[in-house]
Amino acid sequence: MMGPGDLVPDPLHPEGPLPAGGPGRVDQRGETARLPETRGLWATAFRELLHKRSAKIGLFMLAVLILVAIFAPLIAPFSPTATVGIDEGIPVRSAPCIHLFGCDSSQPQHILGTDGNGRDEFSRLLYGARVSLLAGFGAVAVAVAAGTLLGLLSGFFGGRIDNVIMRIMDVLLAFPSLLLAIAIITVLGQGLINAMLAISVVTIPQYARVVRSAVLTVRENDYVAADRALGVSTGRIIWNRILPNSLTPLVVQATLGVATAVLEIAALSFLGLGVRPPTAEWGSMLAAERNQVFTAPHLVFFPGLAIMWNVLAFNLLGDGMRDALDPRLNR
Amino acid sequence: MSAPAPDPIRHGEVVLRVEHLVKYFPITRGIVFKRQIGTVKAVDDVSFELHEGETLGLVGESGCGKTTTARTILRLEKATSGHAWYRGRDIFTLSGKEMRELRREIQVIFQDPYASLNPRMTVGDIIGEGWRVHPGVMPKNRRRARIHELLELVGLNPDHINRYPHQFSGGQRQRIGVARALALEPKIVICDEPVSALDVSVQAQVVNLLEDLQDELGLSYLFIAHDLSVVRHICDRIAVMYLGKIAETGDEYQVYDNTAHPYTTALLSAVPIPDPAARHLGRRILLEGDVPSPADPLSGCRFRTRCWKAQGVCAQTEPELIDRGQGHPVACHFAQVEFDPAR
Numbered sequence: 001m002m003g004p005g006d007l008v009p010d011p012l013h014p015e016g017p018l019p020a021g022g023p024g025r026v027d028q029r030g031e032t033a034r035l036p037e038t039r040g041l042w043a044t045a046f047r048e049l050l051h052k053r054s055a056k057i058g059l060f061m062l063a064v065l066i067l068v069a070i071f072a073p074l075i076a077p078f079s080p081t082a083t084v085g086i087d088e089g090i091p092v093r094s095a096p097c098i099h100l101f102g103c104d105s106s107q108p109q110h111i112l113g114t115d116g117n118g119r120d121e122f123s124r125l126l127y128g129a130r131v132s133l134l135a136g137f138g139a140v141a142v143a144v145a146a147g148t149l150l151g152l153l154s155g156f157f158g159g160r161i162d163n164v165i166m167r168i169m170d171v172l173l174a175f176p177s178l179l180l181a182i183a184i185i186t187v188l189g190q191g192l193i194n195a196m197l198a199i200s201v202v203t204i205p206q207y208a209r210v211v212r213s214a215v216l217t218v219r220e221n222d223y224v225a226a227d228r229a230l231g232v233s234t235g236r237i238i239w240n241r242i243l244p245n246s247l248t249p250l251v252v253q254a255t256l257g258v259a260t261a262v263l264e265i266a267a268l269s270f271l272g273l274g275v276r277p278p279t280a281e282w283g284s285m286l287a288a289e290r291n292q293v294f295t296a297p298h299l300v301f302f303p304g305l306a307i308m309w310n311v312l313a314f315n316l317l318g319d320g321m322r323d324a325l326d327p328r329l330n331r
Numbered sequence: 332m333s334a335p336a337p338d339p340i341r342h343g344e345v346v347l348r349v350e351h352l353v354k355y356f357p358i359t360r361g362i363v364f365k366r367q368i369g370t371v372k373a374v375d376d377v378s379f380e381l382h383e384g385e386t387l388g389l390v391g392e393s394g395c396g397k398t399t400t401a402r403t404i405l406r407l408e409k410a411t412s413g414h415a416w417y418r419g420r421d422i423f424t425l426s427g428k429e430m431r432e433l434r435r436e437i438q439v440i441f442q443d444p445y446a447s448l449n450p451r452m453t454v455g456d457i458i459g460e461g462w463r464v465h466p467g468v469m470p471k472n473r474r475r476a477r478i479h480e481l482l483e484l485v486g487l488n489p490d491h492i493n494r495y496p497h498q499f500s501g502g503q504r505q506r507i508g509v510a511r512a513l514a515l516e517p518k519i520v521i522c523d524e525p526v527s528a529l530d531v532s533v534q535a536q537v538v539n540l541l542e543d544l545q546d547e548l549g550l551s552y553l554f555i556a557h558d559l560s561v562v563r564h565i566c567d568r569i570a571v572m573y574l575g576k577i578a579e580t581g582d583e584y585q586v587y588d589n590t591a592h593p594y595t596t597a598l599l600s601a602v603p604i605p606d607p608a609a610r611h612l613g614r615r616i617l618l619e620g621d622v623p624s625p626a627d628p629l630s631g632c633r634f635r636t637r638c639w640k641a642q643g644v645c646a647q648t649e650p651e652l653i654d655r656g657q658g659h660p661v662a663c664h665f666a667q668v669e670f671d672p673a674r
Binding site: 230231 | 442
């Protein structure tokens, strides 16, 4: 039996590949200077991300969106649900009026005009960012959580579990996603939360598949075998070894997924299945004024622009992430 | 089939005895309803003994079942049948808890130093992981200092404890793998082609490191390799595998200089000779044909299709691994075992 103290700290091969340091650098108190170049893979990837133009633009657009959502009550000149135009006696669907740009100052100022109920379009747009982001993130978070769990189980254990889970995922994928979401909402009832859940369920297969395929590659690595040879428990192997090493494609997929979710929430709201009417939501704003596209184009244009901004932000970010993270996969 | 006879220059007692180890992989077809359409006989009745302080080489070309043998002993794969005794305990029948205890005693070094270290863990965490599972090996307050010692022991700079694997070269990574295996203070280390992924110059360093560690810590190695010159350098005894079976076992002298099995002869003749002037001296035997598929093995001797000695009996009767009295068991009907007066 070898005791802990039996080993003399005498390097057997000082001619080894490490030129610096050598035997004299042992710190017996067990403290080690943190080397400046010591960085985790995530930190390295994030730095890489900041070097990508598309990711930088995406991050910027997303930051604007998040700030708007947080500070909507401070920025918005009116309540998003108050019919201020009617109170002020101006016609509904009045065109944008900005005093700074020469709009008659006798007119009340509405930067983006008012909608069919005389509500301030700009304020509604700002508040709409909250719903959009929340619903997008929420839907993706639920889908990622469920998809990751299913993908981990499926990929790690394989066999019958894999078969059952993946066949269910195939069934979900067989439906056109919006159609299935509509069916789910029909069962659950209308509302933002239910719309989010519906979109989550519909997108679970994507995440389950991505995670499963990553797990299949990662679990074959010798470091997993080494852990098993050490006696590390299966739960710890799955959670601390397989999962972190499978996350890269998932992060990319989830970022791009937010864009899709935002779009689908808007689509569901457009169909009247998302948020309930007075709430400001871009999709429902579009839907409410779709017949006035020629008489009051600003009421369709700006919500559409907002949706595009949101989707673009996540797509650019996701794209940049894919570039930044992908080479690490092969390292 | 008789187990290999005791080695004349045996070191200590037998620490690992593998008996009639068999590992078949099913070949299945179908997606939902799988049906088995065949078996790959990766390891087919392999037996050997590993003595304390000894290095047993397991050689053979790729696909002959060396790695599967190792993985099965470690219970990374479930054995189809057979036994592996570690000091009288059958590894294959141990419960989960007993197995975890035993894992302290048998550790492994993998072939690919790039795949065997988790890229998201620091070197310190990788080496110290075993102590989370076996807290009794090293008290918590000693662990960090011990990782330093281990890094020194394998010739790495202990200050690199917080670095990540991708900051190291292949040879350095393999040393980290060695340090991880040694952290649990095992008795047996299974080296699964520990140097074949490395440059020749780095190979020598790692092989020397393994030898020095063996002397210092009294380890027993099961050394799997396909490089015969490396094996000759480090191994006390050698088992040659062909298609899931052991063709020949013996000590270095018996296998290299007194080769009895035609497959070993061919294998040895394929070793490159570094001296150009001496090249013409060695007779190279070029084997014809490919290794038969382990999924549908031949009748009789598995080597007969490529063997220049093959006769009728080889197709009918499978030669057993028989010790013909020299402590040099050979599985061949026409084994060239010679009496050696020096012994």
